[in-house]
């Protein structure tokens with residue numbers, strides 16, 4: 184499998200929900216396993232584990248079956264959900280760029296045996312396999328996303344923010360907001376209200392991790408050096424949002 188151009192994949196990837204159930208060959212699976220070990224973390228101090236599981240380990244809860252699943256387990260520390268979003272999105276793009284279908288899946292869970300196979304907490308699944316539907320979008324108009332002005336008030340960084348805007352999110356909720364300037368971009372997520380939060384509060388921090396990865400990838404694509412820092416600027420213009428991290432661009 185290739186180490187492909189992930190940046191261009193941002194603008195054609197889509198969630199795949201119909202799979203050819205034929206398992207991938209051993210060689211391909213090993214390359215995917217190897218790639219899982221190369222993912223860049225957002226928080227280096229948070230222990231994380233990725234396992235490739237077969238569908239018999241998954242309680243699918245109405246979701247269609249896939250031949251393979253990446254299961255993510257993590258230490259529960261501040262920032263762990265955003266770290267999962269940031270890391271696993273690298274797999275979403277890698278698999279899609281290599282001609283395989285994949286989709287974030289928060290609804291299914293694991294059978295007890297699989298949950299107990301790790302000392303870390305089970306967080307989320309990502310099925311993958313050969314797609315039984317069109318793999319890629321062919322035009323940006325096929326993405327249902329909020330306009331740039333709704334997700335940022337930064338001027339002069341549209342090329343970078345456009346990549347963040349295209350990120351996938353749970354229920355396509357797009358809970359992110361970016362503020363700051365073209366040299367230092369602060370990422371926030373919209374805090375869910377009490378009722379929504381009861382069921383779905385784990386998703387916004389994951390979603391913003393995904394979007395932050397797209398932002399970093401785009402910045403590097405345009406030749407900028409990047410550094411992610413953590414220091415809430417305490418911006419009062421973003422009430423209702425929780426601060427996550429900032430991207431410094433050189």
Ligand SMILES: Cc1cc2nc3c(=O)[nH]c(=O)nc-3n(C[C@H](O)[C@H](O)[C@H](O)COP(=O)(O)O)c2cc1C
Nearest residue numbers: 197198287288289290291351352353354355386389
């Ligand atoms: C954290 C997260 C959880 C998700 N959970 C599910 C899920 O359980 N089932 C599903 O069909 N799609 C799920 N999705 C996929 C989203 O519905 C999808 O990304 C969004 O609608 C945007 O569509 P796109 O990925 O095709 O661009 C999830 C996405 C994210 C980021």
